[in-house]
Amino acid sequence: MSDLTNDRPASGFTLPDGDLWIFGYGSLMWRPGFEHVEQHRAMLPGRHRRLCVWSWYHRGLQHAPGLVMGLDRGGSCIGSAFRVPAREAPGAFEYLAAREMVTPVYRPSRVTLRLQDGRRVDGVTFTVDRTNPQYAGRLTVETAADTVRRSEGHSGHNADYVRETVAQLRRMAVRDPFLEAVAAAL
Template structure:
């Protein structure tokens, strides 16, 4: 599992050195600065919206955690993945957000005393290839509080972006891809489990899980739903 130490030591970035799209630290830090300059004036504190692996492995210090709904965006496995949980000869798909609808996940409020350090960890993790556009999006917490959170949405002009993120196209890719961080299917099943632990469901995620399990059953082997 990815660790905070791997990010702080630089070991995490080394996993992507073979890719021409790797962002240097200077560019990652510039993206962070630009995003913070665009912070809505009425936003109290800094919230990060976790909709994928940040749900179960945030790796940052958190002052408050809440189930939340992000408005105007929905989950989409729309980014081609060549490292991590994929490979050049067997690419997987990485999760992002695309415009429209809403997404339920977890909002993470960073402590003001450590916000700069914690944001830097998040930025190195998420912006290593520049595949996302960090965006301030409207958010409603479980208690009804409305605010804005930073959401890492897909950059549809990036070379990793794939327009077709349908279940029929994506499921076979996720079902077969793997890399240094594990299998792509493990990620999907962990996402399903994390949503369930929060009392949440995502029809798109559920459909992908069903498609992969069906394919596995037909092949009499393959990825299972048990993972760490």
């Protein structure tokens, strides 16, 4: 099960010993941006993927926010687990902290992942902070699609982010009805 009691700011976050398993559930699945030696489909119990974060940088701006994924509490999430060798783990984590924590809407969390081959591994992921003003909560398909359609940030158009994530989930044979409905509405 997820160990979500270790949420801390990145500066005080302690990485697990040995190789680092990183769990991606949004753009990390299709654009990890760090070197890794293995990638597997993985399941994270206790959290689910949701288009629930107002993006003030990557896919929108503070005055015109976009929407990106967050790992919210409850359910489970299928995504990608990447193994980074121990010697490269600090650099990969620094890269991810800089990428994911441009604003403090995400918290690094130590979790236990179930890989498709049955192994359980300790890993790290980024979960949404529900107390942060960027937490959007539950939105309707119409509101989400309208936001995504008009938003663009430093990493590109919000619609591209949603379409790429849906395409990656399809390649992994994962269904996300809400996200698919938002993509169809675009």
